[in-house]
Amino acid sequence: MIVVRRPRDEEELAALVREAGGQGAPLTIEGGGTRKGLGRPVNAGIAVSTGAMSGITLYEPAEMVIGARAGTPLAVIEAALAEKGQMLGFEPPDFRRLYGTDGTPTIGTVAAGNLSGSRRLWGGACRDSLIGVRFVNGTGEIVKSGGRVMKNVTGLDLVKLQSGAWGTLGVLTEVIFKVVPRPEMTETLVIEGLSEARAIEAMSAAVGSPFEITGAAHLPGLDGTPPRTMLRIEGFAFSVNYRTGALAGLLRPFGALGRLDAPEAEALWHDVSDGALLAEPRDRAIWRLSVKPGEAAAAVAAIRATRQATAFYDWAGGLVWLATPETGDAGAAVIRQAARQASGYATLLRASDGLRAEVPVFEPEAAPIAALNRRIKASFDPEGLLNPGKMHAGL
Amino acid sequence: MGAIAFPTPQAEILARRESLLAGLAALLPPECLITSEDERRAYETDAFTAYRRVPMAVALPRNTAEVSAVLAYCHEQGVPVVPRGAGTSLAGGAIPQEDAVVIGVSKMNRILEIDYANRFARVEAGVTNLAITNTVSAEGFFYAPDPSSQLACTIGGNIGMNSGGAHCLKYGVTTNNILGVTLVLVDGTVVEIGGPAMDAPGYDLLGLVCGSEGQLGIITEATVRILRMAEGARPVLFGFPTSEQAGEAVAAIIAAGIVPVAMEFMDKPAIEICEAFAKAGYPMDVEALLIIEVEGSDSEMDATLARIVAIARAHGVKTVRESKSAMETAAIWKGRKSAFGATGRIADYICMDGTIPTGQLPYVLRRIDEIVKHYGLRVANVFHAGDGNLHPLILYNVNDPGEAEKAEEAGNDILKLCVEVGGCLTGEHGVGIEKRDLMHHQFNRVDLQQQLRVRAAFDAQWILNPAKVFPLDGRAA
Numbered sequence: 015m016i017v018v019r020r021p022r023d024e025e026e027l028a029a030l031v032r033e034a035g036g037q038g039a040p041l042t043i044e045g046g047g048t049r050k051g052l053g054r055p056v057n058a059g060i061a062v063s064t065g066a067m068s069g070i071t072l073y074e075p076a077e078m079v080i081g082a083r084a085g086t087p088l089a090v091i092e093a094a095l096a097e098k099g100q101m102l103g104f105e106p107p108d109f110r111r112l113y114g115t116d117g118t119p120t121i122g123t124v125a126a127g128n129l130s131g132s133r134r135l136w137g138g139a140c141r142d143s144l145i146g147v148r149f150v151n152g153t154g155e156i157v158k159s160g161g162r163v164m165k166n167v168t169g170l171d172l173v174k175l176q177s178g179a180w181g182t183l184g185v186l187t188e189v190i191f192k193v194v195p196r197p198e199m200t201e202t203l204v205i206e207g208l209s210e211a212r213a214i215e216a217m218s219a220a221v222g223s224p225f226e227i228t229g230a231a232h233l234p235g236l237d238g239t240p241p242r243t244m245l246r247i248e249g250f251a252f253s254v255n256y257r258t259g260a261l262a263g264l265l266r267p268f269g270a271l272g273r274l275d276a277p278e279a280e281a282l283w284h285d286v287s288d289g290a291l292l293a294e295p296r297d298r299a300i301w302r303l304s305v306k307p308g309e310a311a312a313a314v315a316a317i318r319a320t321r322q323a324t325a326f327y328d329w330a331g332g333l334v335w336l337a338t339p340e341t342g343d344a345g346a347a348v349i350r351q352a353a354r355q356a357s358g359y360a361t362l363l364r365a366s367d368g369l370r371a372e373v374p375v376f377e378p379e380a381a382p383i384a385a386l387n388r389r390i391k392a393s394f395d396p397e398g399l400l401n402p403g404k405m406h407a408g409l
Numbered sequence: 410m411g412a413i414a415f416p417t418p419q420a421e422i423l424a425r426r427e428s429l430l431a432g433l434a435a436l437l438p439p440e441c442l443i444t445s446e447d448e449r450r451a452y453e454t455d456a457f458t459a460y461r462r463v464p465m466a467v468a469l470p471r472n473t474a475e476v477s478a479v480l481a482y483c484h485e486q487g488v489p490v491v492p493r494g495a496g497t498s499l500a501g502g503a504i505p506q507e508d509a510v511v512i513g514v515s516k517m518n519r520i521l522e523i524d525y526a527n528r529f530a531r532v533e534a535g536v537t538n539l540a541i542t543n544t545v546s547a548e549g550f551f552y553a554p555d556p557s558s559q560l561a562c563t564i565g566g567n568i569g570m571n572s573g574g575a576h577c578l579k580y581g582v583t584t585n586n587i588l589g590v591t592l593v594l595v596d597g598t599v600v601e602i603g604g605p606a607m608d609a610p611g612y613d614l615l616g617l618v619c620g621s622e623g624q625l626g627i628i629t630e631a632t633v634r635i636l637r638m639a640e641g642a643r644p645v646l647f648g649f650p651t652s653e654q655a656g657e658a659v660a661a662i663i664a665a666g667i668v669p670v671a672m673e674f675m676d677k678p679a680i681e682i683c684e685a686f687a688k689a690g691y692p693m694d695v696e697a698l699l700i701i702e703v704e705g706s707d708s709e710m711d712a713t714l715a716r717i718v719a720i721a722r723a724h725g726v727k728t729v730r731e732s733k734s735a736m737e738t739a740a741i742w743k744g745r746k747s748a749f750g751a752t753g754r755i756a757d758y759i760c761m762d763g764t765i766p767t768g769q770l771p772y773v774l775r776r777i778d779e780i781v782k783h784y785g786l787r788v789a790n791v792f793h794a795g796d797g798n799l800h801p802l803i804l805y806n807v808n809d810p811g812e813a814e815k816a817e818e819a820g821n822d823i824l825k826l827c828v829e830v831g832g833c834l835t836g837e838h839g840v841g842i843e844k845r846d847l848m849h850h851q852f853n854r855v856d857l858q859q860q861l862r863v864r865a866a867f868d869a870q871w872i873l874n875p876a877k878v879f880p881l882d883g884r885a886a
Contacts, residue, residue: 076660077767077797078668099666128613139608141616142585157859158852163764165582165798165836167571167620168844168851169878170860174584174616183612195666218526224549224640224705250666252712253705260706306605308527332607358606377610382598386866387612393862405611 016042016059020066024148024156024187027062031185031399032154034060040402043181045085045120049127051113053180053404054375055367064122067187070094072162079162081146081190084122091121095193103194104140105131105283111290112300112364125189128178131287132229132246135221135329137194141177146190149176149183152395157184164192175390181401182409183394197248201258202229202279203271205243210234210311210327213243216268217330218307220245223264225257230330231286244274246283286328289363292337298324299344299365300337305358307331313356320348340365346373353377376405412817413842415462416876418507422488423465429486430466433510436478441516443467452493452511456558457501457843459759459813464491464505469516473591473599473629476512480627481597483510489875490595492623494566495537497558499760500841502570502622506876512627514565520544521630529588529605531632534565538572541633550635553580556837557749565628571620573837575745578795579670579704580636582837584619589632592618592625595868604632617863622839623874625867639704642670644741645714647721648695648728652676655697656770658724659794662701662717669717669795671702673745676774678789679752679802680744686751689744692728699794700745748791749802756787756804757813761820763827764836767797773830777801780822784815798836799827825850840878848880857883 021027034041040058044050046065064085072081075098082091088106095101106124110116125147130139137143146160159172176183205216213232220227229246233239245265247257262271274282285291292300305313310331317323317336323345325336338345344365353360359377362370379387384406391398391409403409422429430444443449444466453461465488470476483490489509496503505511517533520540524530525548530541538559541552555574556562562572568590573582580586589603592614602618603609618625649655659672675683675691675698684691691698699721703713718729732738744751752758765773774790781788781803792799803819805812824834824844828851834844848857861879871884 074766074768076663078663079766098664128608134607138581138585141613142581151859155855155859157856159856159860161831161833163766163797163832163836165573165577165764165793165796166833167573167582167837167839168833168835169840169848169857170624170863171571171584171616171620172860172863174613174619175863177616178611178613195663195668198666215526222525222528222550222637224637250712253709256706256708304606304608304610306527308524329607356606357604359610361610379611380600382594382600383602383611383614386594386600386614389866390612390863393866394859 016061018061018063020063022066024067024150027185027187028150028154028156030062031150031152034399035154035397038397040399043185043401045123046087046118048110048115048117048119049113049123050115051364055371056401056404058402062185064120064185071188072190075100078193079164079190080193081162081188082121083188084120084186086121087118088121088124089118096196099196100193101196102191103133103137103143105133105287106140107131107287107289109288111288111293114296121189122186125177126179126181126186132231132283132328135230136226136228141174143191144173144177144189145192147173147176147186148188149186151184152397152399160190162190180404182391182405185400199251199254200246200248200276201254202274203245203258203261204274205265205269205271206240208241208243208268210314212268213241214307214311214327214331216243216265217245219265220261221330223261225261229283232327233291234326236291236324236326244282289335291326292324292335297340298337299340299369300335300363301349301360302363303334303336303349303353303358303360304332305334305353305356309356310334313352316352316355317345317349321345340369343373344369350377374406379406412814413460413846414881415506416881422508426465429488432482432486433466433468433479436482437468437470437475441469441471443469452505455496455498455501455503457499457504457841460501460504460842462504462506464509464511465507467511467513469513471516473593476593476627476629477597477599479512480593480595484596484872487870490872491874492569492627494535494563494569495561497562497566498570498839498841499762500835500839500843502839502841502877504842514563514629517629524605525550527605528635529632530635531630532564533630534628535563538562538564538567545635549638551638552633552635553586554583557746564631564633568619568628568631569621569623570839573798575671575673575793578672578793579668584616586634587615587619587631588634590615590618590628591630593627593629595626595872622841622878624864624878625873640706641710642702642704643710643714643732644700644702644738645717645732646728646730646741647699647701647726648692649697649699650695650725650727652697652774653771654725655699656767658699658721658726659767661720661724665716665720667713667716669701670704671700672793672795673700674792674794675745676790678787679748679791682751682755682789683744683748686754687744687747689740691744695727700741745791752789752802752804757807758802758804759816759820761799761801761803761823762835762838763799763824763832765797765799765827765830765832767794769830773826776826777823780826781819784819786812786816786819797832821847842877845878846880
């Protein structure tokens with residue numbers, strides 16, 4: 015039986031953490047609960063929800079910066095930004111369809127997971143947009159790092175460290191992001207029928223052009239549809255019109271470029287960013303591979319040589335989404351070997367609780383990095399109270 | 410000058426100098442170890458020249474293995490180590506101490522791999538910032554961060570300080586453009602963090618190392634992101650009757666959804682100094698000058714600039730000069746880029762580096778003026794207007810013993826002001842020794858102790874660049 019505690023502010027949260035420390039009671043940390051299947055299962059009797067710490071604390075459109083309490087729904091942030099013609103630059107994914115969860119994604123969990131969607135290719139990752147945090151560490155202290163200005167090199171950058179630490183180094187209470195203008199126009203161009211290797215060459219040519227491609231994905235004929243290579247260009251209309259023409263010329267050797275209707279394109283980019291294309295059937299394990307883009311197709315081919323796998327590509331090949339039956343180790347050994355071969359690594363994004371307890375969810379750490387990470391963990395959370403074991407045993 | 414304290418050199422280490430030099434000599438060939446006083450003196454300071462300390466020895470290893478051997482030895486011997494790139498730090502980040510070994514990366518200057526299809530370059534830490542761009546520019550690529558010292562500064566130093574530049578409004582700073590590093594830990598262990606993939610697994614050690622000012626390890630190699638250059642770039646010069654109007658125009662441009670690649674601001678004293686030196690044709694009848702640069706094809710630049718000019722006109726701009734040729738572009742940038750050099754010709758100066766929320770600009774400029782006047786000095790302001798990164802240049806006369814100290818005090822007051830209005834002590838130069846004792850103005854005790862504990866996870870004995878970043882007192886974690 016898990017008790018859910020919902021502190022109303024960071025003082026209450028800090029007291030709660032100190033109390034848990036006194037009892038030696040580990041805590042699992044959650045925002046909207048939409049990514050409950052992500053990470054190794056945490057064995058804790060108390061769940062801390064940030065949901066009651068909500069609200070935008072700062073929004074200066076002219077400074078391109080927004081701050082909010084961790085439990086603020088992502089939708090609230092996005093609506094406030096849209097009203098002023100702005101958006102988050104990294105297209106945060108929404109994993110509700112992938113995990114079959116409901117609830118509301120919160121801005122704190124977006125920051126803690128450092129998860130980025132298709133626009134990461136041009137706009138950088140979540141951690142690149144995150145410029146300030148406040149958090150409660152494992153001894154119940156309230157700590158701040160970074161701030162509200164986008165150029166800041168004062169002291170150690172604990173902001174980056176928190177982004178992607180999944181709450182193991184502190185419970186985020188407030189986050190500050192830099193934001194970007196919402197494009198006046200978006201155009202998605204499509205080439206049909208390319209092989210995976212050829213598609214990656216096409217995407218590489220596009221991304222290596224001066225046309226600022228904000229999305230480059232390849233869907234190799236999922237559900238029997240013809241393979242589609244999608245390229246997104248955004249900006250002012252005069253710019254998008256010019257660039258789509260220039261890009262079509264550049265990519266002529268790869269075939270004719272069609273264009274997707276705006277509503278279809280928007281839905282499809284969501285499906286890509288959210289991994290929703292692989293959501294069904296639900297009994298398959300889902301992997302995300304971050305690799306050298308040019309070697310992505312070879313990595314997938316190597317995996318397919320040993321087991322059934324369905325895959326698609328984002329970030330011009332730099333990100334591979336892959337679904338495979340949850341048999342044996344769900345392909346962990348062969349998938350990680352293939353990812354390493356392609357200068358990258360793999361994360362087991364979705365699998366049953368049992369499998370996630372057995373197979374490392376996050377890429378196993380090299381020995382000296384593992385030792386360093388444990389010392390870092392101890393510097394924030396010496397008792398190991400916060401999401402213990404979520405990333406790695408002992409972390 | 411002299412208000413910034415250095416730790417007393419450890420007599421116990423100085424007493425072992427001969428044996429330590431012999432130990433280092435066993436690890437490095439003679440041309441990689443500097444021990445004579447004359448040659449060591451070349452390493453006594455960096456670009457923060459008011460402070461100097463001659464190091465005990467200078468090691469210039471040729472590769473990661475030699476860095477590892479030297480670091481392991483110093484760690485075992487308990488000898489402080491000061492990492493050094495090109496020594497261009499404006500904050501004293503590379504200033505040694507008498508009981509320290511400087512480890513310089515200048516001999517590690519090879520470009521190891523360039524991969525255009527995957528858009529990265531792998532280089533040794535001593536490669537200069539500009540050398541990366543120069544190497545890839547024939548293929549139409551560039552490395553984005555462009556600190557003013559880019560001709561001399563190294564990528565290792567850039568990562569240590571998380572360097573910025575004039576174009577980071579669009580392209581980000583160093584931490585946004587690095588994919589991986591080879592890092593030698595204090596005990597000589599070599600770790601690989603990240604690589605050619607777009608992100609790395611686990612805790613973001615790359616993000617932590619970026620801007621850590623040589624306190625967590627020594628970077629020997631880096632994998633950096635290279636980008637395709639825009640088709641063209643064109644600056645426009647705007648002269649405004651007041652700083653307020655210039656600031657409002659910047660806000661309106663951003664509100665219109667335009668993010669120019671650079672927006673540089675100069676106030677009247679800066680305009681006068683730069684014009685006298687560079688003869689760039691800057692208007693002399695305005696209080697504030699903006700250089701705004703956009704990128705794209707000719708037609709895209711025409712259209713973007715038309716929007717920007719319209720906004721500037723709506724905010725009372727007095728002079729608009731659009732570059733029509735490469736020569737005009739060079740002239741427009743020449744004045745701004747020579748701001749520090751031109752200032753150096755007429756006076757001694759210290760260059761500050763705080764960042765403020767841009768909405769506070771008019772208030773902060775007014776207060777800076779008051780602060781500097783209070784000390785009986787003059788100031789010229791140049792800064793990156795899009796991101797609020799200020800560079801007030803405080804002018805003084807080094808031969809007047811009182812003035813140097815006054816300039817330092819005025820600088821400190823300005824940085825405190827930056828923090829007070831919601832900004833920070835340093836936007837791109839780093840803390841070094843210069844701002845070390847101001848850290849408690851930005852961070853409370855708990856914040857600082859958390860940083861110190863993280864630092865201790867890498868270097869529990871304070872071997873690496875020990876007198877930097879954190880106030881000398883209150884260091885026990």
